Amino acid sequence: MTTQMPPSDNQYTKLRWLLTIAGLFLYVGDIWTDIRLAVKYFREGHFVWAGLTLVFVLGGLLVTQIFSYAWYRDDMKDVMMTPEGEPTVSGLSRGSLVVLHLFGMGIFSRYCRLLKKGFAVVWTPRHSYTVDERSDVHKNLFCMATDLSMLKLFETFLESVPQLLLQLYIVLGNGGCSVLQYFSMAFSFFNIAWSLVDYRRCLRRSLPHIGEMPSGLPTAIYLLYKLCTINSHILSYTLLLILSPYTAIGLTVLWLVGTTWTHVLQTNFCSSRRLELLYRAVIGVILTFTFFNVKGEDTKVAMIVYYSFYAFVNIAAPLLLALLKPELQGSTFLLTVGFLIIGGSVLGLVCLVLYYLLLHPREKWREADEVDGLGKETHAAKRVQNFLQSG
Template structure:
């Protein structure tokens, strides 16, 4: 049996199915909402809702296809030089990704291979072979979880911000809006935890994040900080739609900082620029370790600015729009921002002081297989490190 830290379990396989249904549900509710806005002649809301869906789909298809091509040309993954990867030719991959089915293709391949290894395997594996099979499953799951992370911050997070702005700022409420926001919120939570756990399991030199309390504390830290930040941005947009310019500036700052760090995640220059732009979006809403370096100072600066925004947004709305000071929604949202910020920061400190798994100091070598670096393992090593 493989070591427990790289064992792809039946529960993990079933959770992959749950993640697929959640992904479909999130996109379906957003498309339905865009159609409803269009029928009501709210063309701006309809267009923005649909744009977020399309941007998330487009970017994930680009990265998914590129990673398939990288793996196809990798001499270790494809030693025989076959014109296929996972049984898919280049032409078939192009068609699948043009129709937006890249993530669904990866879900299918992961579930299919996982089913053979976990549920149906009658092959007598050696310990090393079985470990390799489970590790490969986690590499596939990590690729998928990274794409889901991109989709979450390009679609679910902006969608949640947009729908909150429409509901709170324009009083336009419907069951479908609340359903869309609920799916977006759960999708954010799922993507954060799934990405962190998959990434740490696919990197042999990094310890697994324990389930239970550490995972719960990390999830609460991320959810509280991201939610309070989204609510702060919502209040700023209610104060003035031109606050979107300020959000654009924050995105540019995040993108510029990522560029200054000289990330080397992608195999081509133009794709690296796209990657840095996506990271800029992510940094607009939450902190991640962009290059796997010591980021204690950067994290402190980031969350000082985060606290400043979360304090300033409600105060600006109270001073510049005093008629809202007694509004129920303003009091409730302000309470959620202040409370969520405080609780989120407490969980952040608690997690990193007491629960954060420390890295193993094991050095990679050819004997234990860590030195056999493929495109997939190089890619995973350069993924965003959770922060």
């Protein structure tokens, strides 16, 4: 049987390596601007704002460190042992990994691994690989990239999205906006956009039975769908918070509903019960802002229900603010934000329909090789299969 060279879509390219650096830049910039903003609020005496800004930063860091370490620990069962019998990942022992994650460097260690190995493969190749060896090397790089994209998705919805909501509430509710606040919101916005597309493309590349998302129009439409629906929803929540701070209780209820639904579906993502409960709580946060397929099943009915509620909230928010705060009726503020919410909702839902009707990659089940079969499933492969599948 003649073995052909894998198509370029199956290779970790120089462009993908450069985009990884771009993702690292956005990640660092998002955290740095938020910490600077928290210090600014503290100096100005806005202790609640400073505290909430830091809580979102530290909450996202803590959760991603927990999952990063747990995944490293699981991966140790799939790699070669050192001569001393101690499991390692890229030369790092269990003790080294604990120290790295205690100091919040888990994601950075993953970026370093991916960039270092990717550089050796795509920029300075020193080995003459066979086709099968080359395929394995690139598959390993994509597995590392997918793990990183999943952690970045967690960080996005635990830090960037709530941060954007908080800063919009502060700016719109109190008037005026500093340069640092603009930078914070900009980094949060672009971090959200980046993590959504990067996660989507890495996920579809890592699942053998699902076609990869093509570049160009499909990616642009998907990005518009997600950004428009998420950001219009964030603006709606902002208006409701301006109307009453007790809206935070309603958001907590929505998180509980999403977490409970995930629990009812009995997700099976983590290797331990306690981690699974934390995972479900994180998915509850994600579902508060956008829809994702929790178990990779047909979810047409669930999506219809979810986006019907989404449309109701986005219509009700500006109407309630206009009715309960008559002084804002006809104001430039309410008209502008209301237009952004309604326009974003309509555009987002139109892009959703276009994407899933015309541009959504169809499943393509991989045939097992007559000799090799599908091979033994690794912990990394199980993670991808049991994670959020689409949305």
